[in-house]
Every structure is written in C-alpha cells, then in structure tokens.
Amino acid sequence: MSDADDASRPLRRGWTTGACATAAARAALAALRSGAFPDPVEIVLPGGQRPAFALALAEQGDGYARAGIVKDAGDDPDVTHGVLVIATVRPAAPGAGVVFRAGEGVGTVTRPGLPLAVGEPAINPVPRAMIAAHLDGADVEVEISIPGGAKIAERTMNGRLGILGGLSILGTTGIVIPYSCAAWIASIHRGIDVARAEGLTHVAGATGSTSEKAVQALYGLPEIALIDMGDFVGGMLKYLRAHPVGDVTVAGGMAKMSKLGQGLLDLHSKRGEVDLDWLARLTPQGPLREAIAQANTAKHGFDLAQAAGFDLAAPVAGAAWETAAKAIGAGAERLEVVVFDRAGALLARTGLCAVHAGAPR
Numbered sequence: 001m002s003d004a005d006d007a008s009r010p011l012r013r014g015w016t017t018g019a020c021a022t023a024a025a026r027a028a029l030a031a032l033r034s035g036a037f038p039d040p041v042e043i044v045l046p047g048g049q050r051p052a053f054a055l056a057l058a059e060q061g062d063g064y065a066r067a068g069i070v071k072d073a074g075d076d077p078d079v080t081h082g083v084l085v086i087a088t089v090r091p092a093a094p095g096a097g098v099v100f101r102a103g104e105g106v107g108t109v110t111r112p113g114l115p116l117a118v119g120e121p122a123i124n125p126v127p128r129a130m131i132a133a134h135l136d137g138a139d140v141e142v143e144i145s146i147p148g149g150a151k152i153a154e155r156t157m158n159g160r161l162g163i164l165g166g167l168s169i170l171g172t173t174g175i176v177i178p179y180s181c182a183a184w185i186a187s188i189h190r191g192i193d194v195a196r197a198e199g200l201t202h203v204a205g206a207t208g209s210t211s212e213k214a215v216q217a218l219y220g221l222p223e224i225a226l227i228d229m230g231d232f233v234g235g236m237l238k239y240l241r242a243h244p245v246g247d248v249t250v251a252g253g254m255a256k257m258s259k260l261g262q263g264l265l266d267l268h269s270k271r272g273e274v275d276l277d278w279l280a281r282l283t284p285q286g287p288l289r290e291a292i293a294q295a296n297t298a299k300h301g302f303d304l305a306q307a308a309g310f311d312l313a314a315p316v317a318g319a320a321w322e323t324a325a326k327a328i329g330a331g332a333e334r335l336e337v338v339v340f341d342r343a344g345a346l347l348a349r350t351g352l353c354a355v356h357a358g359a360p361r
Contacts (some may be wrong), residue, residue, distance in 0.1 A: 011178035014074030015053070016171025017085055018127030019045060021144050023053040024067040024087035026134040031058065031065035032089050041067075043134055045174035046126065056084060064090045076178040079155050080146070080167060087131075088143040098132045099141045105149020106169065111162025111224070113197025114190060122158070122168040130174065144169055157187050160223050161194050185235040191227045192236070192243055198224055203245050205229035205236045207252035207267060214344035215251040231256075234265025237324055240331035247352050248332040250324050254313065254347065255298040257339045261319030265327055274298035282315040313339045313348035321350045321360055328355065 027041040040052035057068030066088040073081035092099050102108050102121030109116045115125050123131075123144055131142060146152075149166040153159070158168060170183075188205075195203050202219065205227040206212035212226055229236040233250060240248060250260070256267045258274045266272075279301050280293040288308045295301040305312035320337045328335060334352040341347055353360040 011076075012074040013178065014072045014076055014078070014081070014176035015051065016127075016174050016176055017071060017080055017083075017146070017167070017169045018124065018130055018171030019043065019051070019174035020053065020069040020071045020085035021087055021123070021127055021169050022130040022134055022174075023051075024055075024069045024085055025089060025131045025142050025144075027055060027058070027067035028065040028087050028089040029135050029138060029140065031060055031067065032091075032140075035060070037065075037067060043130070043174075046130070047173055047175075049175070051174075057086060064088055073176045074178055076176050076180070078176060079152055083146050083149065083152065083167075085169075086145045086147070088145070089135075090141045090143075092139045092141045094139055096139045096141075098128075098135055098138070100128060100131075101141060101143035102165065103143040103145025105146035105152075105166040106144050107149075107153060107158055107163035107166040109162065110164050111194050111198065113194035114161065114163070122163045122166070124168060124170050126172045127169045130171075157191065157228060160226070160228075161187075161190055162224070181232065181235075184230060185232050188227055188229055188232060188236050189239050189243075191224075192239055192245070195224055195227070196243060196245060200225050201245065202247040202249070203227055204249040204251055205233065207231065207233070207256045210342065210344045211251040211253060211338075211340045214340045214346070215249055215338055218338065218346070219249070231267040231271075233260060233267060233324070234327055237265070237327035237331065241327070241329045242331070244331045244333075246332065247334045247336070248328065249336045249338060249352070250320070251338040251340065253340055253342060254302050254316070257313075257320045257337060258298055258316050260323050260337070261316050263323050265323070274301075276301055279312070279316075282312060282319070283310055311348070317348040317350050318360060321353070325355050330355075 023041045023043045031037045037058040039055045042052040053069045056070045059066050068084045068086040107122035153167045204215045259267045280289045283289045292301040317337045336352045338349040339347045350360040
C-alpha cells in the first residue's frame with residue numbers, strides 16, 4: 001500500500017480494556033463450568049455490537065480458570081495497545097454475586113471523588129456492569145490483571161487521581177475511537193472530581209507540561225490541584241460550571257492564550273489558528289500594529305511587540321479571561337489567566353479576579 005493510500009483509508013477502531021476484560025471473563029467462566037474455553041469468545045457491547053475476541057491465554061487449575069486477550073486499540077495511539085488483559089475467575093460464596101479484584105498491573109482507588117469507593121480495584125462502573133452481565137448471575141470472584149500495567153500507568157494520569165499500582169479498566173461503549181477527545185475530557189472531569197473531594201479550593205488547568213510546572217511553582221499547588229486540560233479548556237470550564245471550585249487558574253503559552261482570547265474553547269490547531277489581525281488590534285495604531293498583522297506566526301508577533309517595548313501578553317491575558325469567565329459562569333468565585341513563554345517564564349497574569357465583577361482592570 002502506498003503512503004497516499006494509507007493516509008486516505010478510514011482510521012481503524014479498536015476495543016477498550018473493559019471490552020477485553022469482559023470477553024476474557026466470559027471465556028474463563030465457561031471453562032470453569034465446562035472445562036472448555038470458547039475461542040473466539042463473543043460479547044455484546046452496550047451499543048448492541050457483537051465482537052468476537054481470540055484468546056491469547058487459556059489455562060485452568062484447581063478452582064480457577066484464566067483467559068487472556070491482547071488489546072487492539074485500532075489506530076488510536078493508546079498506551080494500552082497490545083497489552084494482555086487477563087481475567088481469572090474463581091467460585092465465590094453463594095449469594096456473593098460478582099466480586100472484583102485487582103490483579104497484577106491493575107490499580108486500586110486511594111482517593112475519594114472517583115466513581116469507585118476508596119479501596120476498590122480500578123475497574124470502572126461500565127466495565128463492571130458489562131462483565132457481570134456476561135457471567136449469567138454466577139457467584140464468582142473476577143480478578144483482572146495486566147502484566148506490566150504498573151509501568152505503563154506511569155504514563156497516565158492515574159497517580160494524580162490516586163489510582164495506585166496499575167492501570168484502570170475503562171470504557172463506556174467498549175469501542176476505542178481513534179484520536180477521540182472523549183477520553184481526555186473524561187480525565188479532566190475526574191481530576192476536578194478528585195480535587196473537590198479532597199476539599200481543594202484552588203485548581204489550575206494548563207495547556208502543557210511547561211505551563212503546568214510554572215503555575216504549580218507560582219502557587220505551590222499540590223499535584224492533585226493540577227488539571228491537565230491540554231487544548232480542552234472548554235471541557236474543563238464547562239464542567240466546573242456544574243462542579244464549582246472557589247479559585248480557578250487557566251495557564252498556557254502565548255499562542256494558546258491568544259486563541260482563548262479570540263473566543264476559542266478548543267485550542268487545538270485543527271480547530272483554529274491565532275488570528276494575527278486580532279492580535280494586532282490589541283496594540284496601538286501604527287507601525288507595530290501593521291507589522292504584527294503581517295507576522296509569520298503568533299510567536300513572531302509577540303517578538304515584534306517585545307522589540308517595540310509593548311507588553312502584548314497583558315491584553316491577551318485580559319481577553320482570555322473574558323472568554324473563560326463566560327464559559328465558567330458560576331463555576332468559580334475567582335478566575336485567573338496566566339501567560340507563560342516557551343521556557344515557563346511568566347509573561348502576564350490577570351490575578352484572581354471575581355467572576356461576577358466582570359473583566360479584570
């Protein structure tokens with residue numbers, strides 16, 4: 001296949017860890033009852049789809065059966081693509097129903113605010129319901145494990161959310177949609193939930209690691225107060241509208257905060273670029289305004305302003321504050337926008353201003 005053909009083909013969907021765990025548990029229960037593993041094993045997803053999964057592991061022992069499925073995330077750059085999701089099923093006491101356990105590489109909840117109680121294995125509610133629905137009302141213990149999952153979890157937000165020891169078993173539909181925004185926005189929501197449950201009164205959302213480290217140092221915030229919002233500032237602010245926190249700081253670089261100032265709530269380059277004409281209008285009329293309007297990039301525009309001795313970051317921060325204030329509504333008492341350069345140096349900040357009082361002066 002040529003590069004052109006590969007680029008034009010539709011992105012291939014994959015399966016969530018929850019779907020893989022469900023199929024593995026169903027196969028293990030069948031073997032526990034009959035001694036034979038169904039291979040492939042079919043499940044029904046919440047949307048009615050009926051995928052079948054080939055087994056990569058099938059073993060039995062005294063009082064247990066174990067099945068494993070290799071997760072295929074399709075064309076999504078999922079950190080769990082290729083992991084082996086294993087379900088070990090054992091009989092439980094009569095009337096126990098389905099009892100979930102965290103095996104190797106699956107995390108345990110240690111902080112409140114998540115949709116699972118502290119001490120529970122990090123197997124989310126929808127995967128739990130999917131697994132239970134495929135076990136025919138049996139009284140069984142289901143242990144889910146992912147070899148190597150603890151190491152992989154270091155590349156996720158689990159530690160910040162208080163999920164320790166491994167990965168989470170996730171999925172609301174069973175299907176991984178390549179490059180979906182849903183998973184990232186869900187992690188933003190869970191981060192806010194955990195911060196609120198811990199009683200924090202100040203959270204900070206940052207567009208990237210540099211601005212996150214800089215805003216953490218600025219306020220001495222604990223890690224759980226940091227919300228990795230990335231480009232999804234709207235996803236964070238709109239969730240805060242319904243789940244308020246007293247003080248909210250939005251932090252980012254020059255270009256991202258310029259987009260927010262223009263009124264964009266999704267800051268990804270595919271959703272819009274910095275409007276250089278808009279940026280130029282923040283400066284006094286004259287040669288500088290004309291030069292910024294003709295700049296090559298947003299950074300070039302900021303460089304031109306700096307060379308001319310004009311503080312362009314301050315009006316950008318003010319305009320970004322106005323956009324953010326409209327989106328957050330009553331979701332904060334005080335709101336702030338902070339602008340950093342690419343090295344994390346502070347360029348401008350509005351300060352924490354009362355949202356109901358209007359734009360910062």
